[in-house]
Amino acid sequence: MRKEFSLADTIASIASFPSKAAVGVIKISGKKSLEIISKIFKPKKKKDIKKAKTYTLHYGWIVDKSKESREKIVDEVLVGIMRAPFSYTREDVVEIYSHSGQVVLNKILDLVLKKGARQALPGEFTRRAFLKGRIDLSQAEAxxxxxxxxxxxxxxxxxxxxxxxxxxxxxxxxxxxxxxxxxxxxxxxxxxxxxxxxxxxxxxxxxxxxxxxxxxxSEKGRLLKEGAFLVICGKANAGKSSLLNMLLREERVIVTPFAGTTRDVIEKDINIRGLPLKIYDTAGILEPRDLIEKKALEKSYKKIEEADLILLVFDGSQKLTSEDFFLIDKTREKKVIFVINKTDLPLKVEEEILKRYKKPLVKISALFSKGLKNLETKILKVIFKEGLDKKEEEMxxxxxxxxxxxxxxxxxxxxxxxxxxxxxxxxxxxxxxxxxxxxxxxxxGKNISEDILDSIFSKFCIGK
Ligand SMILES: Nc1nc2c(ncn2[C@@H]2O[C@H](COP(=O)(O)OP(=O)(O)OP(=O)(O)O)[C@@H](O)[C@H]2O)c(=O)[nH]1
Ligand SMILES: [Mg+2]
Structure with missing residues (x-):
């Protein structure tokens, strides 16, 4: 055990986000928790807070007695007591519920530290819960x-x-x-x-x-947690940005009748039926007319490489072009859904040719938001293969x-x-x-090294 993580220390930290919220929380854990709170808390009902039972809440004031001889009220608070081993860390834990706000919270924390606690390191409360055996490492990571x-x-x-x-x-x-x-x-x-x-x-x-x-x-797990990368690509003017707007259900991206409207990769977070997705709208594939279009094209290609799923958009009102075939070829090895857009117009695209590639195919009209539900279902199906029915024992x-x-x-x-x-x-x-x-x-987490523990718990915020 490294010195800086000594379990003998009593640790404290602000556990809430210091902002204009209603309540702020300061957490203290360790042997001296009750002694410390008894020095700075004045309960409304006269009692010895050190003798308080576990899971009890006490109303009163945090007072600063250090200055002069007169005590000064710092804040009106509630104090929660959780005695070992019935607490998050299995140690004596005291929580102070104060008014929120940087100044108040810092003042109270300062007092707690002055009376013998040490500022907790990121994730240290959870690290203690792990070290004391209340949870194992995979649970701490959860x-x-x-x-x-x-x-x-x-x-x-x-x-x-x-x-x-x-x-x-x-x-x-x-x-x-x-x-x-x-x-x-x-x-x-x-x-x-x-x-x-x-x-x-x-x-x-x-x-x-x-x-x-x-x-x-495990692949599904990663996608569920971090979100899948969905890339919309297609030739210029096929309706990629319109499709993004349709999925977002708002006009977020510029759409114009001019080919080459989108000249950079646009990234948006969406959430289809509770599943996170990062969606990228890319510049349309066309013969680049200037350096901007050339760079945009390079970026589009890079995004295609990184994608978990590609929506390859075709303009249904036109016959297939060399750009379409180029993209079909470029995305051959990836998970792809062929999306025929502009189905509100007379269809000219050669559907039977597209069907030969045996990729899932969806018809939509981005302009009229038609085919949205169907497309969303297909997206989830392709990413999560066997669908979303989570079997009870599935992990x-x-x-x-x-x-x-x-x-x-x-x-x-x-x-x-x-x-x-x-x-x-x-x-x-x-x-x-x-x-x-x-x-x-x-x-x-059995026989785990301190270094690994450090790297895991350093990702936590202070106070957790
Ligand atoms: N009739 C019809 N027009 C559409 C549809 N979807 C898009 N459009 C029109 O097609 C044109 C191009 O749409 P965008 O969404 O900008 O196409 P894009 O693929 O993002 O184009 P670039 O960014 O230039 O590559 C616009 O005039 C849209 O209004 C559709 O479903 N039906
Ligand atoms: Mg566009």
Whole structure:
């Protein structure tokens, strides 16, 4: 344990956003919490706050007795008491609910610090909850996901991880690997006791399957949390910006009858039925007339590369052109939806040719917002393949650290499986198996290094 994170310290921090909100919160956690509050809080009803029961709320004033001999009222507050171990950090926790505002909050925090607390580092309250065993590391990380969630789905994901649904699945894998490791170890330590060597391949296969099941949805998890990249592309004047406006349900982007209206990549966040998407409107593909159009074109191509899904827009009122075929070719390897626009006009586009590419195809009229629902459904379907019905037991892995660790564990386990087939000696198997176990255990934070903890908790805000 590093000195700066010493659990012996009592820590404090402003836990609310200092702004023109109604209530501000200051949090204190640690052995001295109650002693500190007793020195600066004057309850309306005369009582010893140090003896207050857990989960009680007390009305009164924060007073500064340090200046002169007269006490000075700093703010009118409510004080909440949560005694160890029934608190977020499992320590004695005191929360002061004051009026919000920079000055008041800072004054109260100053007093708390003067009476013996130390300013908490980012994420330190949650770090304590982890170190004291109230939550495991994957649950601590879920706290961050919840705070940062931008949509209902991302929030749901964070909450299920906080509940321990991921931890449960990880623990199951750990159990299998631990058992196999200890059996192998016994075999190695007492070879004379082993009459017939056990076949470990079933256990290893079981662990592999469980790891694969978790990894299966990791791509979806990432998209749910961070949002998918959706890129609208097509030839000039096809109606790309009109389509963006339709999806946003407002006139956000300039639309004109002139080819080459959009001359830069435009980025907007949208949310289709609770799922986050980053949507990019790009400059239309045309023979560049100047440097601006040339640069815009380069940017369009780059966005196409990065896209999770492309909406390739065709002007339905025209025959297909070389630009259309160029883009069909350019997006061949990506997830694409062909969007035929301007269906309010007589259709001239060769639909049967487009159908040959076997890509999902949707017809719309961006001008009249027709086909919007259908397009949205297709977008979700293509991004999340099997649709959105979340099965009860389904778990979306969304944290890159977890995904990377599981991938490493998987490749180690695959190696063990291959070595078993080749009849390699037990010590060889044991080594890789134990490595795999360690990787899996890192997800919930067993034997984790201080550096990794630092990098995880530094992403938290102060006061969390
Ligand atoms: N009739 C009809 N006109 C449309 C439709 N969608 C777009 N337009 C018109 O087509 C023209 C071009 O639309 P934009 O949305 O600017 O097209 P764009 O693909 O963004 O064009 P660039 O940015 O120049 O590449 C405008 O005059 C739109 O009003 C549609 O569904 N029906
Ligand atoms: Mg445009």
């Amino acid at each position: 706290v961050l996901d919840i705070v940062e969630a931008k949509t209902d789905k991302a929030l749901e994901l964070g909450l299920s991880q906080l509940e321990g649904r991921l931890s449960e699945r990880i623990n199951q894998i750990e159990e299998i690997l631990k058992k196999t490791c200890s059996e192998l170890e016994a075999e190695l330590s007492f070879p004379e006791d082993v009459q017939i060597r056990k076949d470990y391949s079933l256990d290893v296969q079981k662990a592999i399957k469980k790891v694969k099941d978790l990894l299966k949805n 979306f892995l969304s944290n890159k650290r977890h995904i990377d660790l599981l991938k490493e564990a998987l490749s180690l386990l695959e190696r063990v499986k291959a070595d078993l087939k080749k009849g390699f000696p037990s010590d060889f198997l044991f080594f890789n198996l134990r490595e795999a176990l360690e990787r899996v255990s890192e997800i919930t």
